[in-house]
Amino acid sequence: MNDIAKKLLKEVSGLDEMPKGAYNIRENSKSVARQSSENIEIVSKEDKSGIDIIVKPDTKSENVFIPALVSCSGVHDLVYNDFFIGENADITIIAGCGVSTGDSCDGSEHNGIHRFFLGKNSKVRYVEKHIGEGTGTGKRVIDPVTEVIQEEGSYMEMETTQIKGVDSTRRFTTAKLKDGAKLVIKEKLMTHGEQFAESKFEVDMDGEDSSVNLISRSVARDYSTQTFLSKINGNTRCMGHSECDAIIMDHGVVRAVPEITANSLDATLIHEAAIGKIAGDQMIKLMTLGLTEGEAEAKIIDGFLN
């Protein structure tokens, strides 16, 4: 692994060295390091590029690291990762993708297609960070597709973060929830320059007492554009909530398109959306505490995306 890849690895997953437990590190379309643990097995797919991550039932408090790195230009990576989470397991998955194109005018892209199959009463925390680096004109593109199938009583929390650096991203997440399944999605996004980002969610609450809470906070700076699309279908007694908060700066554009559909009298669905520039009184308040205008703006943005 070269220095660029090591730096990307540190940024997307916080790793300085190989972690304990299960991991798979992918660099420039190849798996470069892998380890299974007693409870978590990682195996290559036979029909296409990618891995299966198989978590035994009742596995508790284990982490799995699966970062994907693109450390040079001209790479077009496509990977299929499937997660099979056994019943009553409780694990954390640290994913993430770093794309560096250096000073090249050639672009690179990483497209990860992730499927999660959560067994009954299992619990997964999924943390994913996207990083883009490079001084050349080569475009850095990350287009993740995520599909989640949750069995009865399972819980999934997804935290996705993308702060600057990625020129174009189209994220598409779908989920199907059975009885008592809960899904929490927290998305943080900042675009700048002329970047483009689209986040699209489709959630079907098919099981009684299932719930989804989808929270998106984003900042669009310079001439960047963002689109947030969410479709939440309440097909039985269930609870759905989505919240899209965006700060626009400079010439940034944000479009929020929420769609909530109650297909049952017992479905309770809420959507909240707020798009606007930083409130003037927030700036004034922090300036009365001694911050400059620039410092106040940075604090507000940092807090908002924290």
Add this chain to the structure above:
Amino acid sequence: MLKLENISFEVENEKEILRDVNLTIEKGKFIAITGPNGGGKSTLARIISGVLKPTKGKITFYGEDITDLSITERAQRGISFGFQQPVRFKGITVHDLINIAKGEELSVMDASHYLSEVGLCAKDYIHRELNDGLSGGEIKRIEIATIIARNTKLSIFDEPEAGIDLWSFNHLIDIFLKMHQSQENSIVIISHQERILDVADEIIAMVDGAIVKRGAKESVLPELLHCEDPKNCLNCHDILEA
């Protein structure tokens, strides 16, 4: 310490909000500014803190002309301003705001001290976001905690009693009295509350954008309320508490 000379403030096509205000506040004083709504009290506080610029006049602070200084520069020179309606922030925690006010990264224990000062159970609040989940009274007390943390030469509070329940209000008086123990720092409170007027060194009455009277409570209130005995007058009591 603070000197306002011939301060006026007018908004285009509207009446003059402040008219030729002259005011000196000495070091270590506790001053209450009172008067009817629309009298210019909040505008005066905003002009001192730099949120508004006067259309005429001069402000000096410890001998320095600060008329053209920004909000930040005035804050850095030692002026604090507690908002009548504290601002809410998504994502910024109570601990973050106290750190910003103090100008350093405080430990949870040190930051909690300022919450205890305003009667909030620190462990319940220190990690809370300053968002809509906090009640009006809670966020008001946090606002006051940030002013205490700053410990500046001049602290201005714009109607600190607004939105605070009775129990908290009694505690608030104690907070101001404790702050007033400093002989170095001055406090200016805009208030209608008689109990705040009771504990101030001096009261300034503002009507229609001008200071009409300054002095001890006994001499100011009768003139402000056009009443010989406001202390025992139910009508005056209602006006003050309104």
